[in-house]
Amino acid sequence: MTTGGSVAPATPELESVERAKASENTPAATRRVRVCVVAPSLDILGGQAVVAQRLMDRLKTDPSLEISFVPHNPRLPAPLRFLQRVKYVRTIVTSIAYQSMLLRRLRDQDVVHVFSASYWSFILAPTPAVLVARMYGKRVVLNYRSGEALDHLSRWPRTSLPVLRSVDLIVVPSGYLVDVFSKFGLTATPIFNFVEVERIPYRRRARPRPVFLANRNFAPHYNVACVLRAFALIQSRVPEARLIVAGDGPQRDRLHALAKELGLANTTFLGQVPPQRMSALYDEADVYLNAPNVDNMPNSVVEAFAAGLPVVTSRAGGIPYIVRDESNGLLTDCDDAQGLATAALRLLAEPELAARLADRARADVLSNYTWAAVHDQWRSAYGLAPIGEPPSSGRRAE
Numbered sequence: 001m002t003t004g005g006s007v008a009p010a011t012p013e014l015e016s017v018e019r020a021k022a023s024e025n026t027p028a029a030t031r032r033v034r035v036c037v038v039a040p041s042l043d044i045l046g047g048q049a050v051v052a053q054r055l056m057d058r059l060k061t062d063p064s065l066e067i068s069f070v071p072h073n074p075r076l077p078a079p080l081r082f083l084q085r086v087k088y089v090r091t092i093v094t095s096i097a098y099q100s101m102l103l104r105r106l107r108d109q110d111v112v113h114v115f116s117a118s119y120w121s122f123i124l125a126p127t128p129a130v131l132v133a134r135m136y137g138k139r140v141v142l143n144y145r146s147g148e149a150l151d152h153l154s155r156w157p158r159t160s161l162p163v164l165r166s167v168d169l170i171v172v173p174s175g176y177l178v179d180v181f182s183k184f185g186l187t188a189t190p191i192f193n194f195v196e197v198e199r200i201p202y203r204r205r206a207r208p209r210p211v212f213l214a215n216r217n218f219a220p221h222y223n224v225a226c227v228l229r230a231f232a233l234i235q236s237r238v239p240e241a242r243l244i245v246a247g248d249g250p251q252r253d254r255l256h257a258l259a260k261e262l263g264l265a266n267t268t269f270l271g272q273v274p275p276q277r278m279s280a281l282y283d284e285a286d287v288y289l290n291a292p293n294v295d296n297m298p299n300s301v302v303e304a305f306a307a308g309l310p311v312v313t314s315r316a317g318g319i320p321y322i323v324r325d326e327s328n329g330l331l332t333d334c335d336d337a338q339g340l341a342t343a344a345l346r347l348l349a350e351p352e353l354a355a356r357l358a359d360r361a362r363a364d365v366l367s368n369y370t371w372a373a374v375h376d377q378w379r380s381a382y383g384l385a386p387i388g389e390p391p392s393s394g395r396r397a398e
Helices: 012-024 047-059 078-085 089-108 119-124 126-135 149-155 157-166 175-182 224-237 252-262 275-284 299-307 337-349 351-368 371-381
Strands: 033-039 065-071 111-116 139-144 169-172 188-190 211-214 242-246 267-271 287-290 311-314 330-332
Touching (some): 033 047, 047 111, 047 371, 111 126, 119 126, 119 157, 126 157, 149 157, 211 275, 224 242, 224 252, 224 337, 242 275, 252 267, 275 299, 287 299, 287 337, 299 351
Parallel strands (some): 033 111, 111 139, 139 169, 169 188, 211 287, 242 267
């Protein structure tokens, strides 16, 4: 409508309608597939948020795709943001804001790519996204990433299995979760995490120094306490040994107290380190230590591989699917500080072994854990042909 010769500004609702009309009139062969990624934002600095952001950055370079984002944890408008600092209230108001965004944003999408953890997080974050996407008739790719899948699906079947069975495709980052889902009659497709090798400095450690890195968050199942106990044993043999600890979480005070109790020297707690600073820490260290009791496919292990760091880790969950003992790393039993320390000291005493493990791990990264290795797999998940393959009838996402 015009008034006095001027055009009234378009409202967001009108713009959405116009975009939808234009999309309907665009030939299927040329219109970009609209993919909405539903995942935690970097306001919650954790593995899922980092992987989601990295994936979206790469997907946006694909001219066949139009990428948008709905965070599990949306920020409220500034005048209401104080509510997200109040315990319990923040869960309610954040859930309301999140579900409102899903209802507004998913209507115009072709594919909804939902990141998923387990337990209550599964109910609060992926479940609403799946239900709204199904209501709108969209293709749903559920990207399940929790190492606690076996326990979650066993103990919470009524809230998990119906949702999982309703999606078009379940994607997991490891063969371990493929095996777990198969126990429940569910087919999962593995697409590995990828690392940006060009952003991680690579250094071949011909003779590793006693400089160790641990960078898991301070949650009980990551068992950073075991790393500290192992380092106490290492330092009793190699007094000049150093330990760099990057991470934060609910066990912060307990872990700081444990380090004092053990009398650890040359131990630096850096707190939470942003992803863009982590590459410098990989370069500073010469051995990577990891001791979780529950895990899936830790991206930090693959990043250590890319940096040329020899890896010593527990065999929790899916870790043996990526770390092969005596081939590209050393595996120990869970919660075995003595075993972790013995394996780490072995790398210092046997530099040829350390170099061989690190070389093989680096080769594994270049073969399996780069964007080039997984790009076509994500296109297939969204219903697109591989790069360079001509489109065929029925191939694009409906």
